[in-house]
Amino acid sequence: MKELIETIVKALVDHPNDVTVSEKETEKSIHFELSVNKEDMGKVIGKQGRVAKAVRTVVYAAGAQQNKKIHLDITE
Template structure:
């Protein structure tokens, strides 16, 4: 899942070297924390959150069939 998120996000940003994903696994869910350069936050969120929603949709669809846990994708600064 980590590689999927990086594959989606890196082409969208100006500073791909600053993109990182951290996985936090708990009992009932897994959180992926996406961190990008401050200048790229707007590109990842998009107008009215449309880009972020699209990224989450792809990640949830890919992980939903493989995992029996709830998946969350957080965008952090």
């Protein structure tokens, strides 16, 4: 799942080396924190959050097989 997020986001940004994803797993959920370069925040979020919503939709769909709630936060 972590690799999926990195692959999607690295294709969108100008600074792919600055993309990092951290993962914290509990019994009922998996929490991902995506960190990108400050200059790339607009590209990752998109107009009215459409790109971020699309990335979250793909991640949630991929995580549905694990029967755990998936959270994805985007930070600088």
